[in-house]
Amino acid sequence: MSDTSRRPRRPAxxxxxxxxxxxxxxxxxxxxxxxxxxxxxNLVLPPLLRKAREKGDFDARxxxxxxxxxxxxxxxxxxxxxxxxxxxxxxxxxxxxxxxxVLSLGAHQLLGTRIPTHAAVSATVELARVVLGDGRAKFVxxxxxxxxxxxxxxxxxxxxxxxxxxxxxxxxxxxxxxxWVVSALWDSLGGGRAGIEDLLEADNERPExxxxxxxxxATPDELLGEEAAVPGRWSPYAVRLTEGGEPGAVTAVxxxxxxxxxEGSQLVALALANAPLDGPDEKWLDGCAxxxxxxxxxAALAAERGAVLLASEKQPHRAGLVARAxxxxxxxxxxxxxxxxxxxxxPGSFDRVLVDVPCTGLGALRRRPEARWRRxxxxxxxxxxxxxxxxxxxxxxxxxxxxxxxxxCSPHLAETRAVVADLLKQFPDAExxxxxxxxxxxxxxxxxxxxxxxxxxxxxxAMYLALxxxxx
Numbered sequence: 001m002s003d004t005s006r007r008p009r010r011p012a013x014x015x016x017x018x019x020x021x022x023x024x025x026x027x028x029x030x031x032x033x034x035x036x037x038x039x040x041x042n043l044v045l046p047p048l049l050r051k052a053r054e055k056g057d058f059d060a061r062x063x064x065x066x067x068x069x070x071x072x073x074x075x076x077x078x079x080x081x082x083x084x085x086x087x088x089x090x091x092x093x094x095x096x097x098x099x100x101x102v103l104s105l106g107a108h109q110l111l112g113t114r115i116p117t118h119a120a121v122s123a124t125v126e127l128a129r130v131v132l133g134d135g136r137a138k139f140v141x142x143x144x145x146x147x148x149x150x151x152x153x154x155x156x157x158x159x160x161x162x163x164x165x166x167x168x169x170x171x172x173x174x175x176x177x178x179x180w181v182v183s184a185l186w187d188s189l190g191g192g193r194a195g196i197e198d199l200l201e202a203d204n205e206r207p208e209x210x211x212x213x214x215x216x217x218a219t220p221d222e223l224l225g226e227e228a229a230v231p232g233r234w235s236p237y238a239v240r241l242t243e244g245g246e247p248g249a250v251t252a253v254x255x256x257x258x259x260x261x262x263e264g265s266q267l268v269a270l271a272l273a274n275a276p277l278d279g280p281d282e283k284w285l286d287g288c289a290x291x292x293x294x295x296x297x298x299a300a301l302a303a304e305r306g307a308v309l310l311a312s313e314k315q316p317h318r319a320g321l322v323a324r325a326x327x328x329x330x331x332x333x334x335x336x337x338x339x340x341x342x343x344x345x346x347p348g349s350f351d352r353v354l355v356d357v358p359c360t361g362l363g364a365l366r367r368r369p370e371a372r373w374r375r376x377x378x379x380x381x382x383x384x385x386x387x388x389x390x391x392x393x394x395x396x397x398x399x400x401x402x403x404x405x406x407x408x409c410s411p412h413l414a415e416t417r418a419v420v421a422d423l424l425k426q427f428p429d430a431e432x433x434x435x436x437x438x439x440x441x442x443x444x445x446x447x448x449x450x451x452x453x454x455x456x457x458x459x460x461x462a463m464y465l466a467l468x469x470x471x472x
Contacts, residue, residue, distance in 0.1 A: 018126050018129035018130045018134075018137075019126050020130055021123060021126060021127060021130075022052060022057040022058065022062070023058075023062050023065050023066045023069070024066075024069065024105065024123060024124070024126075024127045025127065025130065025131065026048050026049070026052055026066050027066050027069035027070050027073075027105060028098075028101060028102065028105060028127060028131055029048060030044050030045050030048055030066075030070045031070060031073060031074070031101045031104070031105070032097075032098060032101060034074065034370050035097055035101060036097075038374065040368055040370065040371075041070055041071060041074060041368070041369070041370060042367060042368060045066075045067065045070055048066075049063050049066065049067070052066075064244075068113065069105055069108060069109070071206065071369060072108045072112050072113070073101075073104050073105055073107075073108045074369040074370045075176060075203075075204045075369040076108060076111075076112055076176045076204065077104060077176060077369075077370075077373060078172065078173065078176040078177065078178065078372075078373070079111075079152075079155075079156070079159075079173060079174070079175075079176040080103075080104045080107040080108060080111070080176075081100075081104075082155075082159040082160070082173050083107055083111070083147060083155045083159055084100070084103050084104070084107060084143065084147070085159075086155075086158065086159055087143045087146035087147055088143055096136075098131065098132060099128075099132060099136055099139070099140065102124060102127055102128050102131065102132060102140055103124075103140060103143055103144070105124060105127070106120060106121065106124035106140065106144045106147070107144070107147050109123070109124065110144065110147050110148050111147070111151065111152040111155065112152065117148050120144075120148075121141070121144045121145065121148060124140060124144055125137050125140055125141045125144070128140040128141075156173070156174055159173060160173035160174050161173070163193070167193070168182050168183050168186070171196065171197065171200060175197070175200035175201065175203070175204065176204065176372075177200055177203065177365075177372055178372055178373065178375075180377050181362060181365075181372055181375070182196070182200065184362065184411075184412045184413070185199060185200070185362070185411060185412075187413055188411040188412060188413050188416070188452065189411070189454070195456075198456040199454060199455065199456045201456070202366065202454075202455035202456035203365045203366055203369075203372075203455060204366075204369075205366065205455075206244075206366070207262075207366040207367055207455075208240045208241060208242055208244070208459075209240070209241040209244055209245060209247055209260060210232065210238055210239070210240050210241075210260070210261060210262055210263050210266075211223050211229075211238070211239045211240075211241065211247065211250065211252075211253065211258050211259065211260060211261070212235070212237050212238060212239075212258060212259050212260075212261040212266050212293070212296075212297060213237045213238075213239065213252070213257075213258050214237070214257055214258060214259065214296055214297060214300045214329075215237065215297075215300040215301055215303075215304055216300050216303055216304060216330040216331075217252075217256075217257035217258070217300060217328065217329075217330065218252040218257035218258045220232075220236070220237060220238070220239050222252055222258075223239040223250065223252060223258060224239055226239075226241065226245075226250055227241075227243065227245065228241055228242045228243035228245070229241055229242075230242055232263050232266075233263060233458070233459055234263055234267055234439065234441060234442050234458070234460075235263050235266040235267055235270060237266060237270075237297070238261075238263045238266055240263075247260045255328075256324070256325070256327055256328050257328070259293055259296060259325065260293075261293045261294075261297070262364075262367075262460055262461045262463075263458075263459070263460045264363075264409075264453045264458070264460030264461045264462075264463035265293055265294055265356075265409075265461070265463060266297060267439050267442065267453070267460070267463070267465075268294065268354075268356065268405065268407045268463055268465050269294045269297045269298050269301070269354070270297075270301075270438070270439075271405065271435055271438035271439055271451075271465060271467065272298070272352055272354050272403065272405035272467065273298060273301045273302075273352070274438050275352070275403040275405075275433060275435075275438055275467055276403075276433075277351060277352070277401060277402065277403060278401035279351070279399070279401045279402075280351060281305060281307055281351050281352070282306070282307050282308065282351060283307065283308055283310070283349060283350045283351050283352075284298060284302050284307055284308065284309045284310070284350060284351065284352045284353070284354075285309070285310050285312065285345075285349075285350040285352070285353045285354070285394075285397060285398075286298055286309060286310070286311045286312065286354050286356075287312050287340040287343075287353060287354065287355040287390060287393065287394055287397070288312075288313065288314075288340055288354075288355050288356050288357055288358070288390060289311035289312055289313045289318075289319070289322045289335070290313040290314075290315060290318030290319065290321055290322055291318055291321040291322065291325070292311070292321050292322035292323075292324065292325030292326065293325065294354065294356055295309065295311040295322050295325060295326060295335075296325040296326055296329070298354065299311070299326050299329045299331065299333045300329060300330070300331075302331060302333070303329060303330045303331025303332075303333075304331075306331070307331075307351075308331070308332045308333060308334070309326075309333045309334075310333070310334050310336065310345070310350075311326065311333065311334070311335045311336070312335075312336050312337075312338045312340055312343070313335070313336075313337060313338075314337065314338065314339050314340060315337070316337045319335055319336065319337040322335050323335040340355065340389075340390050340393055340394075341386070341389040341390060341392075341393055342393075343393055343397060345397065347396045347397060348396075348397070348398065348399045348400070349397060349399070350397050350398050350399065350402060351398070351399060351402045351403075352398070352402060352403050352404075352405075353394045353397050353398045353402070353403070353404045353405070354394075354404075354405045354407065355390045355391060355393075355394045355404070355405070355406055355407070356407040356408065356409075357383075357386065357387045357390050357391070357406070357407070357408050357415075358383060358386060358387070359383055359387070359408040359409060359410040359412075359415045360375050360379055360380065360383065360410050360412060360415065361375070361409055361410060362375070362409075362410045362411060362412055362462070363408070363409040363410045363411050363461045363462030363463060363464070364409050364461045364462070366455055366461070367461070380412065380414050380415065383415065384414065384415075384419070387408070387415060387419045388419055388422060388423060391404070391406050391419060391420070391423045392423060392426070392427065394406070395423065395427050395430050395468065395470060398470045399470065400429075400470050400471065400472060401469070401470065401471075402469070402470050403433065403467055403468070403469050403470075404430070404467070404468045404469075404470070405465060405466070405467055405468075406419070406420055406465070406466045406467075406468065407463060407464060407465050407466075408463075408464050409461055409462070409463055409464075410462070410464065411452055411454070411462040411464060415464075416450070416452070416464040416466070417450065417466075420432070420450065420466045420468070424468070429470060429471050429472040430468045430469065430470055430471060431468065431469050431471050432449040432450070432466065432467065432468055432469075433449060433467040433468065433469050434448045434449040434467075435448065435449060435450060435451045435465050435466065435467045436448045436449070436451060438467070439451060442458060443457070443458075444457045444458070449466070449467070450464065450465060450466040450467075451464070451465045451466075452464050453465075
């Protein structure tokens, strides 16, 4: 028997339980909800953060990190998928979704944050041990060590096709948008490479929280007393919270006298309210009022002029949200649950009508980054009949000399100019109004008469607005 056989064996290392990290566990839970239940992060994350704070697990820095991990991972999911695919020995579709979520969280920490490499890998492996088990944690460890071999620019050189070979696919990988979305945005925006890259980059930036002071109920000066609050860029009622924060902690928001509303949405409501009319200005209609942001602003503006707003929303639960948003309005209003394509009101009943129609939401990818991966080109076919039906009803609902505003939070040409052009052909007793003068001070509004706002040019969601006057 050899001498080495007589040496005593080293005792096995005692099993070390994984360390639970509340921040990363919460981020993982949010991503799983988005993936499994088609939930939206902006709806899932706040209650998770609130529950964590109530348990005493979180402070403000923890909440900020969890928010960054969730939104950063979702925004860059396409890029991270390409990187991870280069580091595994199987197609991504064969990687279990929970494992892929953990890998994506790790990739974001390595490639999209300033977290040191060792800390990013070790923290993600500990997360994998907690939520996946030790076996799959070894796989996560091996993949992330490969990911850590290059920074983001280095990986993009490897996984993105050259721009000259395939511009749209290059932009899709580099800026983490589906190829078809890149193509659609580029068609609507026009121009060369610089503009579309600026737009895609803006889609991947965290948007500021924008508040609206509802006229007659709150003033911008009151909201400007909040920490890190500055005036809006374009709307006289807008105030931006440059450091983010919790809008529900703002007294005026909590009391319903102010609300959270993107400045683009405010501009749409203001443009309709200020469009010149022939004749009386007494009855206004918001034909797609849920969840109530534009309706609340329109109701307040109508009250200042002695006009009445009817807010109509098809879904009863969303009509309830509208009623809550309008509660306390200084003037008369009414909220009903009704189908805007088969309305209970008589034709020609209103002086001003707004229809902010259901759409793909491609104009709000800053706020709902997961929507870019959830939407498909065929979704456009599903929305098209509804969008045309709602605009047709709006034109029938306004009196001669009255004004209709057609709005959508999508810049896709199939949801914007194509819809308006089709209805003008079918409805010869209507004419377009130049909307640009009704957005005073706002630059880069194009050739008109309609208006397309952009995140990279205006700091707003990509809202579209066309104004039409009924002529006969």
